[in-house]
Amino acid sequence: MNRQSLDPGADRPRNVAIIAAGGSGVRMGGLKKQFLPLAGLPVVVRSIRPFQDHPLVDAIVLVVPPGDIPFGQSLCSAYGLAKVKGVVEGGRSRSESVRSGLEAARSFHPDVILVHDGVRPLVRARLIDRVLEAATRHGAAVPAMEIYDSLKRVACDRVESSVPRERMRAVQTPQGFQSAWLYGAYSRPVLPEATDDAGLVEACGYPIAVLPGDRDNVKITSEDDLKLAGRLLADPGxxxxxxxxxxxxxxxxxxxxxxxxxxxxxxxxxxxxxxxxxxxxxxxxxxxxxxxxxxxxxxxxxxxxxxxxxxxxxxxxxxxxxxxxxxxxxxxxxxxxxxxxxxxxxxxxxxxxxxxxxxxxxxxxxxxxxxxxxxxxxxxxxxxxxxxxxxxxx
Structure with a gap:
């Protein structure tokens, strides 16, 4: 871990990104999904690169599965991801992995922390822009997509009831937080019903700003997702x-x-x-x-x-x-x-x-x-x- 203070200049906050790629589930071809190739690059490398290239992101912490630190370090070296200042092991759950990343990021004294899924390889700079701006202004911000499909509550393969979709949103990453809010949320016992970092911060009573997400910011969880991401990258325009x-x-x-x-x-x-x-x-x-x-x-x-x-x-x-x-x-x-x-x-x-x-x-x-x-x-x-x-x- 390269421990150092960051000095982006007195006119703006220090921004650190945590890439949560600690999942250990093996998918297609016997590889963990974050390391699968996508249009010539590993999925996790594509997930990191927009933060590497973003001028307002000062440092990156990469969280990898237990035992994969050398592999994660070799990827960062091979693909010139110089802003990755630390590669650390995750835990059995996403929250444990993010907690590990937070501990590694503490030495940078960040003002704003972005947490991004290591299996969202198509995030764009303009979404990072909006999340950083909203997190700096409001304290916490998440991108989210409107839901157009009908929603049903189901039990035993039967519909129990319909769920109104008008106020429902599908939340994406990166999620941005004032560091004090996020560290405070993770200092408490993790709630099992909180499926993301915003859920933990929300449980502390902090408001979460919601901004428009990006339909192409797909999360790779299946072979179909990987194929979709490949099609989106096939014609880069x-x-x-x-x-x-x-x-x-x-x-x-x-x-x-x-x-x-x-x-x-x-x-x-x-x-x-x-x-x-x-x-x-x-x-x-x-x-x-x-x-x-x-x-x-x-x-x-x-x-x-x-x-x-x-x-x-x-x-x-x-x-x-x-x-x-x-x-x-x-x-x-x-x-x-x-x-x-x-x-x-x-x-x-x-x-x-x-x-x-x-x-x-x-x-x-x-x-x-x-x-x-x-x-x-x-x-x-x-x-x-x-x-x-x-x-x-x-």
Whole structure:
């Protein structure tokens, strides 16, 4: 267990995710269901990855069946799940497994804890967003789906009565809680009728906010579930976009690239702050989503954008592409600049752009090169940038 304090910054809480994958039931092919392959990856890896990639999740604790710690650690290493700071053994029940995860997470001093089933491999970043926001605001939050089928109370294969479905919901994970509430709930004897963490928190008298779930956020409990998840992944709806931008260099202007101000005698000139990296990223995103380009979204004839911070324009662009059902998977930027040397500033650029794009910095590539003294870039008259992006269409 790598015990360390997390410091996400003073402006937001520390968020830790517990992936409850401690079930020991053997399913298809003699494997535990959380380790079954799904479209080339183990189910549990797909369940972890959205939290690994989420910029607001600071650490992950993985709970595995007894005896499977080495296997869990090898999975995290093999698939680059660096945010998994601890792999611990679960117990005989789900509540015992979550309790084990909570003990492991205690050393991180979390403010908000997300608990997610290790067999829900299709959770999306936007659902994690909503649960985090609601848990931070209300103290506890669960995603839930409306039920459209008729409900019956049954005994001995006969209907006893009908159950009104209007106020019924099918609850999913991740479930989010202020850490004090969840630790308090688990400090008491576990109620047998509580089938999830929200049930334990509710029993303590705390209110639980309910928000819309995701129909595709399926739980793998049978071979049919696995086949359904495979079909949902078979056509991922991935789209690519390419963006390009160029601006002149002039004396007396700030030199801003990738949202980072870089010391330089020359700076880029334009209607906004002329950040060619961010502009190329915006155009790539808009293109991948099939939307009008940056010039139509943020025209230089509009005084609102005069001197604008381009990262603010990028935030608007990300919301725009999200509005048509697209989320960022990765971006790859090449910036061509003769001087100054940009390599030392690339980590800061990635850290600046990652939360705006809602991806982990590892999903952002930025490379810098020169023109070897040739052309307008080589003469230090301007800077240009190319960006290729992949987006997920939902």
């Amino acid at each position: 991935v789209a690519a976009g390419i963006g390009y931008d160029v601006h002149r260099l002039e004396a007396g202007r700030p030199f801003i690239l990738g949202g980072v101000k870089i010391p330089s005698e020359l700076g880029l000139t334009g209607h906004s702050d002329a950040d060619v990296i961010v502009h190329a990223v915006i155009d790539a995103l808009l293109g991948a989503a099939g939307l009008p380009d940056i010039g139509q979204q943020f025209p230089d004839t509009d005084p609102r954008f005069c001197g604008a911070d381009s990262t603010g324009l990028l935030e608007q662009a990300v919301k725009t592409v999200a509005g048509v059902g697209c989320s960022v998977l990765s971006i790859d930027v090449t910036v061509v600049c003769e001087r100054p040397r940009l390599a030392p500033h690339i980590p800061d650029m990635k850290a600046r752009l990652a939360p705006i794009l809602r991806v982990d910095p590892s999903r952002i590539g930025i490379k810098a090169t020169t023109q070897e003294g040739m052309g307008f870039v080589g003469r230090a008259e301007g800077v240009c940038a190319w960006c290729v992006t992949l987006v997920q269409r939902h």
